[in-house]
Amino acid sequence: MSINYQGPHPVDVPITDLDDAEDDIIYRENLGNNSGYQDNSQNFLNSMDYEHQDSQQGFMGKIRNYFNNPRLSGGRYTSVASTDSFEIDDDDDDDEVANRFAFDIRDYKIKRLNDKLNKTIAILVFGLLLVIVIIFFNKSWFTSSSVEEDKEYASMASQHKKVKQVLSNTTHDFYPTTIIVSLDGFHPHYINPYLTPSLHNMMINDYGAPYMIPSFPSSTFPNHWTLITGLHPSEHGIVGNTFFDPVLKKQFVNTDPKVGGIDPDFWQGGEPIWQTAFKQGVNSAVHMWPGSEVPGIGIANGPMEVDRYNGSELLSSKVARVMGWLDRDDINKRPELILTYVPTIDQFGHKFGISGKNLTDALKYVDDFVDLMQMELKNRNLRDVVNLVIVSDHGMAPTSNDRLLFLDDVIDLQKIEHIDGWPLFGLRPYKKHSLDDIYKELKEKFATLSQDLQKHYHIYKLEDFPKQYNFGGSKNEHKFNYRLAPIWIVPDVGYSITTHKQHEENNFDYTPKGVHGYNNTEVLMRALFLGSGPYFDKKLGSTTNTKIKPFQNIEVYNLLCDSLNIAPAPNNGSGSPQTSISNLVSTKNLLPEDWSDSLGYPNVPFEIDHIVKDATYDLLWKKPADRAQPTTISVSTNEKPMESLASQESSLSNIATEKLPKPSDFTTTSHDEKPEPTSNPLNNLIGEIEDAIDDVGDALNDVFEDAGDGLNDAVDGLNDAAGTTSEKVHNWMGKLFGDASDDEKS
Known part of the structure; x- marks a missing residue:
């Protein structure tokens, strides 16, 4: 299969084709009998704009308020007319009133446009002066940190940047290179000698741990961001696949780029590995890692290249992409850190659960992908150059119609404004309802359910979450606790929450058939960790034991930094900031030779079908009385x-993915839908001009907020926007006055 990687990476949906943020707001204009138009939405809009809050305003907010920029302050939605500018006499006929009214609106909008242009020019002048000051005083003033730990990190980063080892595969020179592959939803027990021989051999002969413990909640986006920042979700801010931020006044839905999925405001917590690498002179490339598509976080901030998410991409294409990066002739244009993401097992797990032919076919497919990746590395003689790290973000649990709680049985949904998370549910009541009353209602109705159902669901106030979750607790216990709903319903693994309406719409058959997001310490939620390459050889080569103890996934970031000899940013892992050395892969952390797992798979109180006969995990670490020796099975x-991938791709690629629940499925009012604006040629024309002017404002805002790191880029953007705006304004103003009569007729 021929693949062209010179252009943008192929995608199912062009997810950066976003609506303007202001499309979400439609202001009302009400005509009184003799009072003209009055805008009643100003106070409401101000309350929705978090920059109006004193605690969030800061230096930039003061600048914006000083210039009274309508786009930044919410003042764009002003009164259309007043009694002074539009009066109706009793003698006026209807046509005269209509004409007067139309021209009054037009004159008002032209005046508003002129005011906006004047203010933009003032901001431009101020911005240019600010740029001169920035250049004069050195941009490093803006990036200084008051945190001592950050200063140590900056010093360490500077030292590491000077040291680069050069390795050879006998034909080319390479810098030490690490590839991390995420197999979304892949449980360690899925590996066995027959379905997944490549992963079986890695688990037997290479490095790794019996399992890795995901972070709570055990969901895709929180854990992928933890893997590359070393922070708990409550510390890096991606606290769930779906959540509402009460400060931003925005909803985050990971599967919807138009509802927060790639909104940079949500992604400011923690430093991803590609930024850490970039600061220390290490090149990286990212193939579909969650968060990498976010402007200013992944795109244009660290990686040499970022491939956008494409859930249906063939796995053979992923291998070709990674090898294409490694095959570049110029060592300085070759990425030393490569991240790639494989959604296959998660997709099939959601659709079919944790058993059945569809899932076993998908496991064979993914194993052939791993096999091909290893083979291509071997063909290039890169075994002593490239570290291959294979992880997953979480496991998977089966669902059932027999294990359901109906949310509308225990709470009046009319009182709930936002629902966070899934399968655990965070409840944000409307402000008119007290939290204590909602909590009391929930507990009282919950007490009327059967005892069997009650014991598998747990109700918490945010401050009452168990400490081991690193989620919730006191208000300031974690940086992003404010993003967590105040009341939660947490089901046991394998149990689900829905509503009667949702269940009926699904023909009384609960889907998806496989779910994750539960207690991160449950057996079914365990994640995968395997590795090979020179980093592991160096760390553990003096021993015959190639396995380390189970660990939390907050440690992976430090390990990746250590493998590339770069200093990690501050994080929750156990690596030493003073030495920048990860303690994870160490002779002090070896798995005891006689270690066995005290918990059996799947460790749930209900019967399920699963696919773990002769699981490699059990061959290695089942209780001694029941354990067979791994050497009794030889697998090639x-x-x-x-060839196997090609034959499998033709059948597996035709299976549609499972639709997953989103917050608006459960609340009585959707917060995701945008109203359709009314169409008017005059409004549209002026709106286009305003948008062009806003481009200048956006570029200037970049100068302010990115002055420390991206000053030159922001100034270039400002020049480009200003250069094109002048021409657009002249053209559109001519069209505005030339076609005014036509617009009025419309």
Whole structure:
């Protein structure tokens, strides 16, 4: 299969084709009998704009308020007319009133446009002066940190940047390179000698741990961001696949780029590995890692290249993409850190659960992908150059119609404004309802359910969450606790929450069939960790034991930094900031030779079908009385994985993915839908001019907020926007006055 990677990476949906943020707001204009138009929405809009809050305003907010920029302050939505500018006499006929009214609106909007242009010019002058001051005083003033730990990190980063080891595969020179592959939803128990021989051999012969513990909640986006920042979700801010931020006044839905998925405001917590690498002179490339598409976070801030998410991309194409990066001739244009993401097992797990032919076919497919990746590295003689780290973000649990709680049985949904999370549910009541009353109602109705149902669901106030979750607690216990709903319903693993309406719409059959997001310490939620390459050889090469103890996934970020000899940013892992060395892969952390798992898979109180007969995990670490020796099974990997991938791709790629629940499925009012604006040629024309002027404002805002790191880029953007705006304004103003009569007729 021929693949062109010179252009943008192929996608199912062009997810950066976003609506303007202001499309979400439609202001009302009400005509009184003799009072003209009055805008009643100003106070409401101010309350929705978090920059109006004193605690959030800061230096930039003061600048914006000083210039009274309508776009930044919410003042764009002003009164259309007043009694002074539009009066109706009793003698006026209807046509005269209509004409007067139309021209009054036009004159008002032209005046508003002129005011906006004048203010923009004032801001431009101020901005240019500010740029001169910034250049004069050195941009490093803006990036200084008052936190001592950050100063140590900056010093360490500077030292590491000077040291780069050069390795050879006998034909080319390479810098030490690490590839991390995420197999979304892949449980360690899925590996066995027959379905997944490549992963079986890695688990037997290479490095790794019996399992890795995901962070709470055990969901995709929180854990992928933890893997590359070393922070708990409550510390990096991506606290769930879906959540509402009461400060931003915005909803985050990971699957919807238009509802927060790639909104930079949500992604400011923690430093992703590609930024850490970039600061220390290490090149990286990212293939579909969650968060990498966010402007200013992944795109244009660290990685050499970022491939956008494409859930249906063939796995053979992923291998070709990674190898294409490694095959570049110029060592300085070759990424030393590569991240790639494989959604296959998660997709099939959601649709089919944790058993059945569909899932076993998907496991074979993914194993051939791993086999091909290893084979291509071997063909390039990169075994002693490239570290291959294979992880997953979480496991998977089966669902059932027999394990359901109906949310509308225990709470009046009319009182709930936002629902966070899934399968655990965070409840944000409307402000007119007290939290204590909602909590009391929930507890009282919950007490009327059957005892069997009650014992599998747990109700918490945010401050009452168990400490081991690193989620919730006191208000300031975690940086992003404010993003967590005040009341939660947390089901046991395998149990689900829905509503009667949702269940009926699904023909009384609960879907998806596989779910994650539960207690992160449950057996079914365990994640995968395997590794090979020179980093692991160096760390553990003096021993015959290649396994380390189970660990939390907050440690992976430090390990990746250590493998590339770069200093990690401050994080929750156990690596030493003073030495920047990860303690994870260490002879002090070896798994005891006689270690066995005290918990059996799946460790749930209900019967389920699963696919773990002869699981490699059990061969290695089941209780001694029941354990077979792994050497009793000899397995050869596929000699022609590319051919297998091609045959599997033709059938597996035709299976549609499972639709997952989102917050608006459960609340009585959707917060995701945008109203359709009314169409008017005059309004549209002026709106286009305003948008062009806003481009200048956006570029200037970049100068202010990114002065420390991206000053030159922001100034270039300002020049580009200003250069094109002048021409657009002249053209559009001519059209405005030339076509005014036509617009009025419309």
